[in-house]
Amino acid sequence: MVSASAAERAYGAAARSALAALEHNLIPDAVTRRLTRLLLAQRLRHGYLPSAPLQLQQLLHFVHSLQEMPIAIETDKAKAQHYELPTTFFKLVLGRNLKYSSCYFPNESSTLEDAEVAMMELYCERAKVQDGQSILDVGCGWGSLSLHIAKKYKNCSVTGICNSTTQKAFIDEQCRENELSNVEIIVADISKFEMERSFDRIISIEMFEHMKNYKSLLKKISKWMKEDSLLFVHYFCHKTFAYHFEDNNDDDWITRYFFTGGTMPSANLLLYFQEDVSVVNHWLVSGTHYARTSEGWLKRMDRNITSIRPIFEETYGNESTTKWIAYWRTFFIAVAELFAYNNGDEWMVAHYLFRKK
Numbered sequence: 001m002v003s004a005s006a007a008e009r010a011y012g013a014a015a016r017s018a019l020a021a022l023e024h025n026l027i028p029d030a031v032t033r034r035l036t037r038l039l040l041a042q043r044l045r046h047g048y049l050p051s052a053p054l055q056l057q058q059l060l061h062f063v064h065s066l067q068e069m070p071i072a073i074e075t076d077k078a079k080a081q082h083y084e085l086p087t088t089f090f091k092l093v094l095g096r097n098l099k100y101s102s103c104y105f106p107n108e109s110s111t112l113e114d115a116e117v118a119m120m121e122l123y124c125e126r127a128k129v130q131d132g133q134s135i136l137d138v139g140c141g142w143g144s145l146s147l148h149i150a151k152k153y154k155n156c157s158v159t160g161i162c163n164s165t166t167q168k169a170f171i172d173e174q175c176r177e178n179e180l181s182n183v184e185i186i187v188a189d190i191s192k193f194e195m196e197r198s199f200d201r202i203i204s205i206e207m208f209e210h211m212k213n214y215k216s217l218l219k220k221i222s223k224w225m226k227e228d229s230l231l232f233v234h235y236f237c238h239k240t241f242a243y244h245f246e247d248n249n250d251d252d253w254i255t256r257y258f259f260t261g262g263t264m265p266s267a268n269l270l271l272y273f274q275e276d277v278s279v280v281n282h283w284l285v286s287g288t289h290y291a292r293t294s295e296g297w298l299k300r301m302d303r304n305i306t307s308i309r310p311i312f313e314e315t316y317g318n319e320s321t322t323k324w325i326a327y328w329r330t331f332f333i334a335v336a337e338l339f340a341y342n343n344g345d346e347w348m349v350a351h352y353l354f355r356k357k
Helices: 004-023 029-047 052-066 075-082 087-093 112-126 144-152 165-177 214-222 253-258 287-303 305-316 318-344
Strands: 134-138 157-162 183-187 199-205 225-238 277-285 347-356
Touching: 004 318, 029 318, 087 165, 087 287, 087 305, 112 144, 112 225, 112 287, 112 347, 134 144, 144 157, 144 165, 144 183, 157 165, 165 183, 214 225, 214 277, 225 277, 253 318, 287 305, 287 318, 287 347, 305 318, 318 347
Parallel strands: 134 157, 134 199, 157 183, 199 225
Antiparallel strands: 225 347, 277 347
């Protein structure tokens, strides 16, 4: 009989062997997808508990543990993993608007650009954005939503907060090209940033997944809300349980290289943090939309690989280029498989609308 420790050592050796093969781009996509689905099934076996009371107890334990943590951890690592890569790479992989988050596909024939715009229109509708409002886009990325609002609502003043100088440079350039004078971009770590301003609407798209202490974060954001302000939040999530992305397994390279310090919230997690804001509405968006988004990114990466290779050579070095091409492709595959699991009904996107309390 094989001991548990021997089995763990064998598993660790197999994981390291698979990682070595991945680094040399030797694992076929079909195998990567199959292995990803097996790991996701394992995650579900650990995540789902035998009874509803135990499930709730686990979630409440997670809620209370977050309140003992800082607003965010490992922010510099997370920034380096994504947001300080040359924008030229993301221009070749993302859609025209550089929306680095889930898009929304109204129908089967929708393109990635269609889906980018459709999701941003959905944000504006659900956040009740109107012309003439002051808008704060917290965690604005490459400014897809900030620029969309600034172009569509000419009398809105839009302030975006990002944690990357390369992202600010890109947005500023877009403002010059489109002759937009109603956009201001601030580079800051949101967990430490303070300001004495208030806004009609605050919108946050896929930033909360990089955070931990939602009580402190929402308290901070509420100070930037006027009495009649609304806060709109989009985050990806699991429908039932929440967990941390933890870099403690040999095979957990996605956490190590792409999502250090991250959180997978549950769909209802923010309902437990209403000390300073109160929920007005709550929606769920099928994970199939995110799966199609990531499949679109993967196709564009493959189509533009000749142009991407020199970017990676400059960023990661010649010796690591093949490895990082394999890593980024596998990352997009893993994201697609995650959100496609169980036809998009396990991992998905949650939208929240809050008012100031």
